Amino acid sequence: xxxxxxxxxxxxxxxxxxxxxxxxxxxxxxxxPPNYPGHVPxxxxxxxxxxVGSALGSITNPYRHDLVAALAEATSSPYFIARxxxxxxxxxxGRRILRDKPRITSRSMSLEKLRLLPEGTxxxxxxxxxxxxxxTPDTRDPVRYIDDPEEAYVMQRYRETHDFIxxxxxxxxxxxxxxxxxxxxxxxxxxxxxxxxLAAIVRLKKAERExxxxxxxPWAMRNGLKSGECMCVYWEEELETDAGVLRERLGIEMxxxxxxxxKREREEKRRAxxxxx
Amino acid sequence: MSAHLSRASKRVRLSHRAPWVCQNCQRSFASSxxxxxERTAEExxxxxxxxxxxxxxxxxxxxxxxxxxxxxxxASSYDTMNDLMSxxxxxxxxxxxxxxxxPGIRPSSASSGQGQRILDIAGGTGDIALRMLEHATRVxxxxxxxxxxxxxxxxxxxxxxxRLSQTPYAAAGRIxxxxxxxxxxxxxxxxxxxxxxxxxxxxxxxxxxVALKEAYRVLKPGGVFACLEFAPNLGNPLFNAVYKRWSFxxxxxxxxxxxxxxxxxxxLVESIERFPKQSDFAGMIQEAGFVVPGARGExxxxxxxxxSLGIAAIHKxxxxxx
Numbered sequence: 076x077x078x079x080x081x082x083x084x085x086x087x088x089x090x091x092x093x094x095x096x097x098x099x100x101x102x103x104x105x106x107x108p109p110n111y112p113g114h115v116p117x118x119x120x121x122x123x124x125x126x127v128g129s130a131l132g133s134i135t136n137p138y139r140h141d142l143v144a145a146l147a148e149a150t151s152s153p154y155f156i157a158r159x160x161x162x163x164x165x166x167x168x169g170r171r172i173l174r175d176k177p178r179i180t181s182r183s184m185s186l187e188k189l190r191l192l193p194e195g196t197x198x199x200x201x202x203x204x205x206x207x208x209x210x211t212p213d214t215r216d217p218v219r220y221i222d223d224p225e226e227a228y229v230m231q232r233y234r235e236t237h238d239f240i241x242x243x244x245x246x247x248x249x250x251x252x253x254x255x256x257x258x259x260x261x262x263x264x265x266x267x268x269x270x271x272x273l274a275a276i277v278r279l280k281k282a283e284r285e286x287x288x289x290x291x292x293p294w295a296m297r298n299g300l301k302s303g304e305c306m307c308v309y310w311e312e313e314l315e316t317d318a319g320v321l322r323e324r325l326g327i328e329m330x331x332x333x334x335x336x337x338k339r340e341r342e343e344k345r346r347a348x349x350x351x352x
Numbered sequence: 353m354s355a356h357l358s359r360a361s362k363r364v365r366l367s368h369r370a371p372w373v374c375q376n377c378q379r380s381f382a383s384s385x386x387x388x389x390e391r392t393a394e395e396x397x398x399x400x401x402x403x404x405x406x407x408x409x410x411x412x413x414x415x416x417x418x419x420x421x422x423x424x425x426x427a428s429s430y431d432t433m434n435d436l437m438s439x440x441x442x443x444x445x446x447x448x449x450x451x452x453x454x455p456g457i458r459p460s461s462a463s464s465g466q467g468q469r470i471l472d473i474a475g476g477t478g479d480i481a482l483r484m485l486e487h488a489t490r491v492x493x494x495x496x497x498x499x500x501x502x503x504x505x506x507x508x509x510x511x512x513x514x515r516l517s518q519t520p521y522a523a524a525g526r527i528x529x530x531x532x533x534x535x536x537x538x539x540x541x542x543x544x545x546x547x548x549x550x551x552x553x554x555x556x557x558x559x560x561x562v563a564l565k566e567a568y569r570v571l572k573p574g575g576v577f578a579c580l581e582f583a584p585n586l587g588n589p590l591f592n593a594v595y596k597r598w599s600f601x602x603x604x605x606x607x608x609x610x611x612x613x614x615x616x617x618x619x620l621v622e623s624i625e626r627f628p629k630q631s632d633f634a635g636m637i638q639e640a641g642f643v644v645p646g647a648r649g650e651x652x653x654x655x656x657x658x659x660s661l662g663i664a665a666i667h668k669x670x671x672x673x674x
Contacts, residue, residue, distance in 0.1 A: 125608070145608060
């Protein structure tokens with residue numbers, strides 16, 4: 076298999092690359108076959124171009140979630156996604172997740188059943204958060220640019236469990252909340268995209284930025300580093316666990332409620348304006 | 353089967369919801385190049401006749417709807433993508449194509465009755481139709497030339513309607529829209545069209561020979577068939593090597609970045625690769641009954657015009673006057 080993947084260019088330097096990188100030096104005219112449905116093997120140049128293009132595209136248009144996804148995939152191979160998979164393999168729950176490979180979709184997560192769970196459980200909190208923010212557990216963009224099928228599943232699982240992190244920390248979908256979660260994920264999973272996406276801090280308003288540096292950034296770093304691997308949580312089994320118990324087990328503090336803080340700030344500003352007038 | 357034809361699906365490739373299998377296990381199965389779709393016995397019989405869809409082989413009955421769904425997802429960003437893929441040169445090609453055809457009949461005391469009737473096939477967004485009308489009206493002072501814009505895809509046609517409605521030609525009733533498959537133009541009577549054009553559309557047709565026969569039917573004797581299309585290979589091998597790498601690497605990547613749709617652009621470059629070369633296509637035009645002007649010898653050399661070193665080519669045919 077390696078012979079069909081080697082580039083025809085007889086450069087010694089190419090042969091000296093590590094196997095995982097050498098597998099990405101093929102000619103686009105003889106692309107290797109896909110390893111799973113939807114897989115598109117990319118060579119190093121294409122991967123670099125995708126990384127740069129999707130980084131620029133996602134910062135100029137944050138609604139392009141598919142570019143954020145592409146950036147994650149382009150920058151995670153070969154090392155970071157492998158490291159994350161190894162971290163999952165090191166834990167018994169992580170190993171079970173990798174063996175079962177559960178998928179979270181609007182079909183597999185029945186919101187009606189989740190809403191009926193007792194108050195304070197993870198599942199109830201998840202359903203409530205989805206309702207509050209007006210989002211659904213839609214099928215996330217499928218992973219296409221990661222070569223190993225199991226690593227591709229790890230990335231897909233990361234995407235699908237992102238909303239659960241939102242639910243147990245209570246952070247909203249607005250850009251401020253998303254950045255706080257991304258900072259947390261960077262400290263927790265070490266995926267480069269999560270770190271790179273913090274460049275979007277330049278898009279925050281001044282007050283939001285100050286809040287990030289003072290409150291949410293330190294919260295994210297502190298908790299991301301000290302908590303257990305969030306990727307190793309079998310969310311499907313934790314739906315009926317009390318959220319506080321889960322947070323304690325993982326070692327995550329609840330951050331200050333962002334929506335309340337923003338609302339308070341807006342009201343103070345309005346009162347100040349009315350006071351002046 | 354309906355799940356595969358869903359308009360909402362932007363994926364051109366048929367997807368298969370199978371559980372993830374690790375690389376070692378995959379290798380022990382049979383070749384993992386394509387996943388087979390599950391088919392019932394009746395579907396298997398109907399799908400026996402296959403054709404190419406890009407590099408995929410699909411049942412003939414599926415190709416038209418798959419092409420339609422490709423263009424639904426490309427419709428809105430069509431022009432941006434065209435500009436990025438051809439670095440703006442597609443505008444020059446289309447201008448040259450229209451100028452070469454010189455649509456419009458100079459008005460004189462001898463001119464009578466109906467104006468020139470032009471049929472633009474796969475002309476959804478109205479690029480060619482607008483150029484034809486502008487040329488006829490401004491260059492040849494012909495205010496009676498009429499264009500029928502036809503496309504298999506209603507979204508491309510809607511895009512065309514939107515653009516052309518802002519021009520004076522729509523108000524003057526000089527444009528019609530027809531949603532039809534080029535292989536079945538039964539809505540158009542025999543020998544009623546003076547000029548049949550198809551720009552960057554014919555490579556998507558399931559049966560090009562049937563479309564050529566329909567073109568022959570609807571054209572008046574003396575009418576002109578003109579086709580602007582990509583050619584599969586450039587003449588110069590070095591340029592061809594660079595061009596191929598650009599096509600298969602950069603174009604799907606640009607599709608992903610700009611239009612968030614890699615698959616449709618992968619299909620586009622594969623369909624170009626599958627298109628017959630210029631001499632073969634000129635042969636097909638001749639087979640349909642047209643006279644190919646300029647053709648010499650067995651290979652019909654000179655029967656077409658290469659553009660931009662052979663990236664695109666203009667083919668023309670004239671329906672003989674009996």
